[in-house]
Amino acid sequence: MEKLIKLQIDGREVQVPEGMNIIDAAELAEIHIPNLCYLKGMKGIGACRLCLVEIEGMKAPVIACNTKAKDGMVVNTKTDKVQEIRKFVVDLILSMHPLDCMTCTKAGVCNLQKYAYDFELKESSFTRKRMGYPTDEANPFIKRDPEYCILCGRCVRVCKEQGTNVLAFMGRGVGAKVITANDKPLQESECTFCGSCLDACPVNALLEADRWRKGREWEYERINSVCLLCGNGCDIIVSTKDGSVQKISAGAPKGSAERYICAYGRFGFDSIEAETRLTSPMKRVNSELKETTWEDALSIVADKLKKAGKGAGFISIAGIENEDAITLKKLAKDVVKTKNFDTTMSLYAESDSLKNSQTADINKADLIVLVGLNPSQWERILPALDASVRRRVDRGAKLVVINSSDTKIGEAATINIIGNETSILKRIAKALIGKGLKADKKLEASVKDVELSEEIEKAATFIAEAKEPVLLSSPSLFDASANIALMKGKIITVGLESNAHGVALMGLTTEGKTYKEMVSDGMKVLYAVGEVPLNKRPDTDFLIVQNSHLTELAKQADVVLPSATFLESAGTIIDYMGRLKYLPKVIEPQGESKSHRDIFIHLAKIMGATIKRPAEAEVKKASKVETKLIFSPFTKKEGLDISPNEIIESVNASVINGSRLLWLKEAEKAVAV
Amino acid sequence: MSEESLIEEKEKKLEDIRKEAEEKACLVQRALYYVEEFLAGPMCGRCYPCSLGTYEARIRLIRISQHLENVNESDIKALKRIGSKMMEGSFCKKGKDTGKFIIETLTSSEEEINQHLSGICPKKECINLIEYVINPELCIMCGKCLETCKYDAIIGEKREPYLSGYLPFEIRQKRCTRCGECIKVCPAEAIEVITTKIEELVSSK
Numbered sequence: 001m002e003k004l005i006k007l008q009i010d011g012r013e014v015q016v017p018e019g020m021n022i023i024d025a026a027e028l029a030e031i032h033i034p035n036l037c038y039l040k041g042m043k044g045i046g047a048c049r050l051c052l053v054e055i056e057g058m059k060a061p062v063i064a065c066n067t068k069a070k071d072g073m074v075v076n077t078k079t080d081k082v083q084e085i086r087k088f089v090v091d092l093i094l095s096m097h098p099l100d101c102m103t104c105t106k107a108g109v110c111n112l113q114k115y116a117y118d119f120e121l122k123e124s125s126f127t128r129k130r131m132g133y134p135t136d137e138a139n140p141f142i143k144r145d146p147e148y149c150i151l152c153g154r155c156v157r158v159c160k161e162q163g164t165n166v167l168a169f170m171g172r173g174v175g176a177k178v179i180t181a182n183d184k185p186l187q188e189s190e191c192t193f194c195g196s197c198l199d200a201c202p203v204n205a206l207l208e209a210d211r212w213r214k215g216r217e218w219e220y221e222r223i224n225s226v227c228l229l230c231g232n233g234c235d236i237i238v239s240t241k242d243g244s245v246q247k248i249s250a251g252a253p254k255g256s257a258e259r260y261i262c263a264y265g266r267f268g269f270d271s272i273e274a275e276t277r278l279t280s281p282m283k284r285v286n287s288e289l290k291e292t293t294w295e296d297a298l299s300i301v302a303d304k305l306k307k308a309g310k311g312a313g314f315i316s317i318a319g320i321e322n323e324d325a326i327t328l329k330k331l332a333k334d335v336v337k338t339k340n341f342d343t344t345m346s347l348y349a350e351s352d353s354l355k356n357s358q359t360a361d362i363n364k365a366d367l368i369v370l371v372g373l374n375p376s377q378w379e380r381i382l383p384a385l386d387a388s389v390r391r392r393v394d395r396g397a398k399l400v401v402i403n404s405s406d407t408k409i410g411e412a413a414t415i416n417i418i419g420n421e422t423s424i425l426k427r428i429a430k431a432l433i434g435k436g437l438k439a440d441k442k443l444e445a446s447v448k449d450v451e452l453s454e455e456i457e458k459a460a461t462f463i464a465e466a467k468e469p470v471l472l473s474s475p476s477l478f479d480a481s482a483n484i485a486l487m488k489g490k491i492i493t494v495g496l497e498s499n500a501h502g503v504a505l506m507g508l509t510t511e512g513k514t515y516k517e518m519v520s521d522g523m524k525v526l527y528a529v530g531e532v533p534l535n536k537r538p539d540t541d542f543l544i545v546q547n548s549h550l551t552e553l554a555k556q557a558d559v560v561l562p563s564a565t566f567l568e569s570a571g572t573i574i575d576y577m578g579r580l581k582y583l584p585k586v587i588e589p590q591g592e593s594k595s596h597r598d599i600f601i602h603l604a605k606i607m608g609a610t611i612k613r614p615a616e617a618e619v620k621k622a623s624k625v626e627t628k629l630i631f632s633p634f635t636k637k638e639g640l641d642i643s644p645n646e647i648i649e650s651v652n653a654s655v656i657n658g659s660r661l662l663w664l665k666e667a668e669k670a671v672a673v
Numbered sequence: 674m675s676e677e678s679l680i681e682e683k684e685k686k687l688e689d690i691r692k693e694a695e696e697k698a699c700l701v702q703r704a705l706y707y708v709e710e711f712l713a714g715p716m717c718g719r720c721y722p723c724s725l726g727t728y729e730a731r732i733r734l735i736r737i738s739q740h741l742e743n744v745n746e747s748d749i750k751a752l753k754r755i756g757s758k759m760m761e762g763s764f765c766k767k768g769k770d771t772g773k774f775i776i777e778t779l780t781s782s783e784e785e786i787n788q789h790l791s792g793i794c795p796k797k798e799c800i801n802l803i804e805y806v807i808n809p810e811l812c813i814m815c816g817k818c819l820e821t822c823k824y825d826a827i828i829g830e831k832r833e834p835y836l837s838g839y840l841p842f843e844i845r846q847k848r849c850t851r852c853g854e855c856i857k858v859c860p861a862e863a864i865e866v867i868t869t870k871i872e873e874l875v876s877s878k
Contacts, residue, residue, distance in 0.1 A: 045762070046764055048721050049721055049722055049763070049764065052762065060761075061762075081761065084758065088722065092722075092725040092726060093721065093725070095725075095729065125751065172717065172718025173724035173728055174725060209838040
């Protein structure tokens with residue numbers, strides 16, 4: 001529990017945790033202190049001087065962003081002196097800012113506009129300054145307009161903290177400009193187009209490239225949801241107008257290390273209305289796919305499934321919502337009466353490793369250990385994890401990276417240990433026992449004859465001295481890493497797909513053939529749910545593909561059923577940290593597409609059975625599993641070697657090909673050469 | 674910042690800038706020199722009151738010293754506001770000292786500054802407000818000023834001692850840049866600096 005202290009701000013008494021700065025403390029008291037260069041979660045730099053406040057007993061005003069609240073402080077945020085300084089600063093900024101509120105896209109949410117209103121500044125009383133810098137709109141994601149830039153430095157600091165470090169200042173004072181290396185356009189720098197700078201910019205200097213004429217900010221409805229494109233499951237805020245998605249921004253609370261959404265999640269929503277989007281069921285007639293009705297298509301499917309019975313197989317991606325997973329299991333097991341239902345999760349994880357994964361808050365971790373993971377923002381493999389870890393390290397946490405080869409995240413590590421992961425974990429366990437941590441007898445016995453080295457001792461010291469260590473491990477190394485967590489810390493498996501944990505907890509793991517077996521052995525009837533990573537039709541008599549877009553596999557199917565994307569279907573997932581996250585229905589499904597569970601329920605009805613829609617209680621019950629860690633030998637699970645890149649790219653192929661992300665793939669290919 | 678000098682010029686310290694500024698007699702020139710040197714060197718450019726403020730102060734001081742169109746008291750008021758807010762709001766001592774210097778200079782003689790608004794520089798240093806004139810009674814037509822002037826601003830014929838009928842030299846005001854080189858070489862101290870606005874009778878010395 002953090003110690004609470006009391007202080008007075010503008011006459012209001014408020015209790016805040018010790019060590020909080022005055023701006024955050026005032027926020028708790030619902031008082032807003034003007035600021036332009038402050039970023040929650042990062043140390044205040046005092047550049048804009050707008051947050052000056054007067055504290056009783058101190059002669060000169062102090063900046064609220066970098067002064068810690070102390071017990072008994074009396075703070076005055078609106079004295080004449082500081083208001084005059086604020087007015088002066090805003091006046092100066094307005095003198096070098098195009099006064100464009102009429103058509104500016106930031107109108108309504110612009111901090112500068114708000115402060116100019118508060119201080120009644122219609123125009124600047126200083127000489128007008130115009131630098132005439134050109135805009136950078138050569139890429140379809142981010143538009144940079146230096147004319148509007150107020151030099152607050154938020155974009156530079158955000159980009160630096162998360163490790164991409166693409167932006168910097170050129171020059172000083174009024175003529176300063178935010179540039180990339182050698183002032184090149186964004187696509188010629190190492191920018192990953194994650195758009196963290198878009199969320200940070202308080203004015204119109206950094207904006208989405210397609211933002212013009214898409215409506216005003218106050219016309220948007222902002223809905224909290226979750227991105228299901230990869231194993232991070234980032235929180236997002238979806239802005240909609242007239243029933244279609246206008247933009248997506250990062251949704252985690254300000255100041256959280258997890259406030260991130262990569263280019264795929266942020267700009268992939270164009271694919272919802274792409275040409276390849278399926279809007280009606282289709283069946284194969286004379287070797288061509290023809291559109292048909294739901295009743296027709298589902299009766300054909302029901303007939304085939306009834307005849308196949310145990311010979312039917314269901315394969316699905318692990319990026320489906322919990323409710324869809326529960327309904328699919330009921331359909332397969334109880335209605336079709338087959339034991340063959342599996343997800344792509346089995347390609348990279350055993351379901352026990354996901355079920356026994358614990359929960360932790362990365363924002364509170366003072367030591368992070370990555371085992372066998374290689375998250376990378378540049379290759380878009382768990383990019384939010386990469387960004388969060390780098391941010392935590394920047395904010396004072398320690399990082400230990402254990403991997404069999406060199407990784408980019410290892411550059412940010414306090415200790416980077418390259419070698420055989422299981423052997424390294426064994427030696428760390430021994431070192432921890434040597435430091436006095438209690439261990440299971442079997443564990444002690446298994447590490448008796450291993451040698452220690454300086455690196456290992458150092459890593460073990462970090463673990464032993466950390467207050468809240470968190471171990472993040474790839475699923476194949478979960479058992480070995482859990483042995484460390486038995487002594488200290490929390491262990492979390494990081495699956496490659498957004499709901500890998502949920503799917504495992506809902507029980508959608510095969511009782512018959514696995515995914516790989518169903519694809520290679522040949523089933524009588526194969527029912528593929530979601531964008532499974534298959535390009536060629538596997539050996540089967542009848543193939544049904546249920547997906548949102550027309551993929552290569554769907555073109556070879558016998559029946560194609562259009563499903564809703566994750567923004568069109570309400571549900572829940574369990575993310576890699578074990579948190580239950582809600583996805584509301586943001587927009588109506590395109591055409592005749594339906595959510596996965598609605599299709600399963602309809603199909604079951606035609607087959608003569610009723611499946612009830614899963615209630616929240618059912619999901620909650622299934623997700624509450626007692627995670628009990630037990631000792632297991634230090635081995636790496638075999639057969640889970642699918643390349644993360646391969647699976648993430650193929651599962652999201654329609655999103656990439658159906659949106660402006662295709663430009664990105666081509667630009668990256670060009671730069672790589 | 675010349676490309677020829679490969680040795681990095683050391684940033685000037687504020688005290689040095691202050692000393693150099695105080696060599697100027699005119700208060701407006703003094704403040705302008707300080708502000709320009711500050712912008713070129715010690716200003717870090719991070720906090721708004723100081724970096725945006727000095728940039729604006731420089732613009733205002735140039736307007737006053739060159740007597741640009743529509744210069745009036747609002748320029749002086751703006752300068753005082755910039756100076757005082759820089760003193761209170763800047764991040765570091767450098768900004769606060771610069772603000773202090775601006776205020777001190779402006780308040781040490783309000784009269785002198787206000788005269789600039791009417792186009793007169795009492796200390797005769799602001800280039801747009803002064804003229805160089807050759808006193809015809811003192812000029813000995815030696816030709817030294819003509820040789821020195823880089824801008825061909827002086828007209829006249831060098832006097833041969835054994836001949837007569839020579840006229841005193843004159844300065845062409847359109848070409849004169851008030852660089853001051855001619856004054857340095859005139860042996861008769863015949864070149865004078867006058868303020869353009871008030872026409873002082875040159876001959877009555």
